[in-house]
Amino acid sequence: MSESPVSQEPPIYRRIADGLRTRILAGELRDGDRLPGENTLMAEHAIARATARQALAVLINEGLAVPKRGSGVYVRLFKPIRRHGSRRLSREQWGQGRAIWDADTRGRPFTVDEVEIVRQPAAPDVAAALDADEVWVRRRRYLVDARPVQLASSYFPAEVVEGSAITLHDTGPGGVYARLGDLGLPPAHFTEEVRARMPRPPETDLLDLPGGTPVIEVSRTAFTASGRPVEVNRMVLDSAAYILQYDFDA
Amino acid sequence: MSESPVSQEPPIYRRIADGLRTRILAGELRDGDRLPGENTLMAEHAIARATARQALAVLINEGLAVPKRGSGVYVRLFKPIRRHGSRRLSREQWGQGRAIWDADTRGRPFTVDEVEIVRQPAAPDVAAALDADEVWVRRRRYLVDARPVQLASSYFPAEVVEGSAITLHDTGPGGVYARLGDLGLPPAHFTEEVRARMPRPPETDLLDLPGGTPVIEVSRTAFTASGRPVEVNRMVLDSAAYILQYDFDA
DNA sequence: AAGTGGTCTAGACCACTAG
DNA sequence: TAGTGGTCTAGACCACTTT
Numbered sequence: 054m055s056e057s058p059v060s061q062e063p064p065i066y067r068r069i070a071d072g073l074r075t076r077i078l079a080g081e082l083r084d085g086d087r088l089p090g091e092n093t094l095m096a097e098h099a100i101a102r103a104t105a106r107q108a109l110a111v112l113i114n115e116g117l118a119v120p121k122r123g124s125g126v127y128v129r130l131f132k133p134i135r136r137h138g139s140r141r142l143s144r145e146q147w148g149q150g151r152a153i154w155d156a157d158t159r160g161r162p163f164t165v166d167e168v169e170i171v172r173q174p175a176a177p178d179v180a181a182a183l184d185a186d187e188v189w190v191r192r193r194r195y196l197v198d199a200r201p202v203q204l205a206s207s208y209f210p211a212e213v214v215e216g217s218a219i220t221l222h223d224t225g226p227g228g229v230y231a232r233l234g235d236l237g238l239p240p241a242h243f244t245e246e247v248r249a250r251m252p253r254p255p256e257t258d259l260l261d262l263p264g265g266t267p268v269i270e271v272s273r274t275a276f277t278a279s280g281r282p283v284e285v286n287r288m289v290l291d292s293a294a295y296i297l298q299y300d301f302d303a
Numbered sequence: 304m305s306e307s308p309v310s311q312e313p314p315i316y317r318r319i320a321d322g323l324r325t326r327i328l329a330g331e332l333r334d335g336d337r338l339p340g341e342n343t344l345m346a347e348h349a350i351a352r353a354t355a356r357q358a359l360a361v362l363i364n365e366g367l368a369v370p371k372r373g374s375g376v377y378v379r380l381f382k383p384i385r386r387h388g389s390r391r392l393s394r395e396q397w398g399q400g401r402a403i404w405d406a407d408t409r410g411r412p413f414t415v416d417e418v419e420i421v422r423q424p425a426a427p428d429v430a431a432a433l434d435a436d437e438v439w440v441r442r443r444r445y446l447v448d449a450r451p452v453q454l455a456s457s458y459f460p461a462e463v464v465e466g467s468a469i470t471l472h473d474t475g476p477g478g479v480y481a482r483l484g485d486l487g488l489p490p491a492h493f494t495e496e497v498r499a500r501m502p503r504p505p506e507t508d509l510l511d512l513p514g515g516t517p518v519i520e521v522s523r524t525a526f527t528a529s530g531r532p533v534e535v536n537r538m539v540l541d542s543a544a545y546i547l548q549y550d551f552d553a
Numbered sequence: 554a555a556g557t558g559g560t561c562t563a564g565a566c567c568a569c570t571a572g
Numbered sequence: 573t574a575g576t577g578g579t580c581t582a583g584a585c586c587a588c589t590t591t
Contacts, residue, residue, distance in 0.1 A: 064560060074503070090576065101562045103353065106577085114364060114514070116501045122577050123570035133498065139551040230553075245549045248383065249499035249517045249542035251366045253324070264364070267499045267517035267542070292499035292517070299495045299549045301389040303480075314579060340557065351581045356558085372558050373589035 066104050069094060070111035077117055077128055088118055088126045116265035116293065129263075131293055134197060138299040142230075142243055167194040167259070170220060172211055182274055182285050185210035189220050191229070194259060201260050202294040208285040213238065229284070230275075238283050240275035247271050249292060260291050267292045316354050319344060320361035327367055327378055338368055338376045366515035366543065379513075381543055384447060388549040392480075392493055417444040417509070420470060422461055432524055432535050435460035439470050441479070444509060451510050452544040458535040463488065480525075483533055491528035497521050499542060510541050517542045 063071070073089075076082045089097065094105035109126050112118040120126045169192040180186055188208045195203040207229065209219055218224045219232050230240055252260065252268045260268070269292050275284040313321070323339075326332045339347065344355035359376050362368040370376045419442040430436055438458045445453040457479065459469055468474045469482050480490055502510065502518045510518070519542050525534040 066560080071504070092576075102564085104561060107560085109577090114501060115503060120577060121570085123568075124576065125570095126577080138549055142551070142553055240553050242552050243550070245551075247497060247519075247547040247549070248545065249519050251364060251515050251517065253365060254321070265501050267501065269497075269499050295498065297497040299388055299497070299551070301392070301493055301495075301549070301551065303392055303489070303491050303493065316579080342557075352583085354580060357579085359558090370558060371589085373587075374557065375589095376558080 065098065065100060066107040066111065069098060069105075069108035073108070073112055074115070074117060077112075082128050084128055084130045086128045088112070088128065090125050110264075112265075113263070114265045116263075116267075118265075119263045129293075133294055133296045134202065135296050135298055138245060138297055140300070142240075162199075163195060163197045164199075165193050165195055167192065168222060169193075170222065172220070175208065179208050179285050183208060183210050183282050185212065187211035189214050191219075197294070200294070202291045204256065204259055204289040206287050208287075209283065213283065233275075233283055238277050238281065240283060241278035242276040242280075243273055244276075245271055245273045247297065252289075256289055260289070262291060269295060269297070271297075315348065315350060316357040316361065319348060319355075319358035323358070323362055324365070324367060327362075332378050334378055334380045336378045338362070338378065340375050360514075362515075363513070364515045366513075366517075368515075369513045379543075383546045384452065384544055385546050385548055386540075388495060388547055390550070392490075412449075413445060413447045414449070415443050415445055417442065418472060419443075420472065422470070425458065429458050429535050433458060433460050433532050435462065437461035439464050441469075447544070450544070452541045454506065454509055454539040456537045458537075459533065463533065479534070483525075488527050488531065488533050490525035490533060492526040492530075493523055494526075495521055495523045497547065502539075506539055510539070512541060519545060519547070521547075 062068070073082070082088065088109070091102055091105045091109065094100065094108060095102055098105075109118065109120070113120060113126070117129055118126050119129045170189065172187065172189050175183065175186055175188040179188060187210075189211050191207040191209075193205055194201055195205065209229075213236065214220060214232075217232050217236060219229050224232055227234075233239055248270050249267050250270065252262050252266070256262070256268055262268070269290040271286075271288040271290065273284075273286045273288070274282055275286070276282050312318070323332070332338065338359070341352055341355045341359065344350065344358060345352055348355075359368065359370070363370060363376070367379055368376050369379045420439065422437060422439050425433065425436055425438040429438060437460075439461050441455075441457040441459075443455055444451055445455065459479075463486065464470060464482075467482050467486060469479050474482055477484075483489055498520045499517050500520065502512050502516070506512070506518055512518070519540040521536075521538040521540065523534075523536045523538070524532055525536070526532050
């Protein structure tokens with residue numbers, strides 16, 4: 054080619070990506086619509102395959118498009134669940150035998166799998182947070198509409214919960230928080246730490262995340278009224294599936 | 304080459320990325336350390352340039368590495384600010400003439416730039432949230448240690464704040480919330496919506512984000528004691544710079 | 554001047570999906 | 573079977589950083 058590069062404008066792949074992004078954000082291309090593929094872009098812009106791929110990669114990494122092998126690249130959907138940070142953990146929820154999760158999905162079908170319950174030595178940070186060397190861990194994965202949306206690991210001081218239903222698959226009405234209440238240690242205060250980052254391989258697989266999808270990491274510690282930590286819950290959420298809501302007063 | 308592909312194992316670029324990731328997460332390669340570059344990987348693994356690039360791109364998109372042109376690819380740093388969702392907005396903060404931001408940075412130097420204050424028609428979602436057609440908007444960018452970490456746009460019902468210091472660059476002691484108090488509309492309740500996504504071009508530039516860095520979107524609405532919405536604040540945070548903390552009771 | 558990452562070309566073979 | 577995206581090779585020129 055040897056076209057004068059002018060070099061002050063963005064590279065070809067960026068200009069192509071910009072054009073497609075504009076059409077997506079303007080609503081001209083909608084959820085689930087098919088984008089022009091590699092071959093189309095090569096022909097339309099007279100570019101090499103790698104350059105066309107690079108343009109599509111921009112949109113994929115922005116989470117605006119999803120590639121489907123053998124089929125095409127498609128505009129991506131975003132239909133989040135609203136997760137209420139405070140309301141969902143009110144005493145009324147678990148005090149009346151309802152699972153916390155019900156507060157989020159409001160009727161939408163959800164399932165839990167990959168349940169694993171083990172007793173093990175606590176990792177340093179968990180040990181520090183719970184002031185315990187041994188912990189019971191409850192690991193699970195949540196799916197809504199058959200789609201995985203969250204990984205969660207709950208840690209409990211082993212000596213405290215040993216022998217309770219917290220170490221069983223079926224924790225009974227109200228779940229683990231109701232059981233902590235039975236033990237005389239009802240959670241009264243929570244603190245949640247929230248951060249976002251890109252997923253790493255095990256998470257990408259377990260949550261079935263396409264490129265360009267960050268995860269939200271929520272680490273929650275539950276305290277009794279006297280300030281004793283009784284649970285640490287580490288969650289990894291598909292960011293495309295969630296909006297977190299927090300309410301508080303001045 | 305024509306090596307038997309075996310095809311059941313991951314592609315070359317993935318294996319290389321996996322190896323480097325393991326070394327990073329194990330602490331063998333530390334914050335700021337230089338990774339083997341394209342040329343090194345080409346030589347070590349006898350691969351083409353594009354394949355080496357692809358391997359490094361994996362780590363960059365995971366936010367574990369940052370490329371510096373002309374120099375190399377480096378392991379990435381993560382030194383977040385802890386942002387207290389509730390404490391920072393307590394009445395004591397702005398009631399005593401302190402800027403809210405002080406609650407976050409705790410002495411670390413911060414600056415504000417790109418300040419823009421305009422009156423304009425409200426976008427549909429803001430109009431709905433504030434029940435107002437015209438709004439005053441305060442846009443700004445926050446920098447900590449000379450690094451941009453947050454973009455923020457605050458919206459106020461125009462008729463309410465017209466003529467107050469909220470429409471000026473210097474809002475006076477206690478900031479805009481104290482001024483709302485002066486107007487007889489002190490914020491009493493807040494609701495924050497949090498989500499994460501990959502940044503789009505204007506944000507990438509303004510926050511100077513390297514690849515693989517999601518943003519956290521926080522949309523906060525402030526209400527008076529009587530439930531009247533008086534402010535909508537939309538923030539975009541560099542996810543590598545922040546941990547959000549929320550405290551609440553059962 | 555040498556080395557680095559950024560962009561791009563022109564091919565190739567593969568696995569997968571769809572009509 | 574034809575078309576799609578996924579992986580890979582073997583080159584090239586550029587702008588930038590470092591020495």
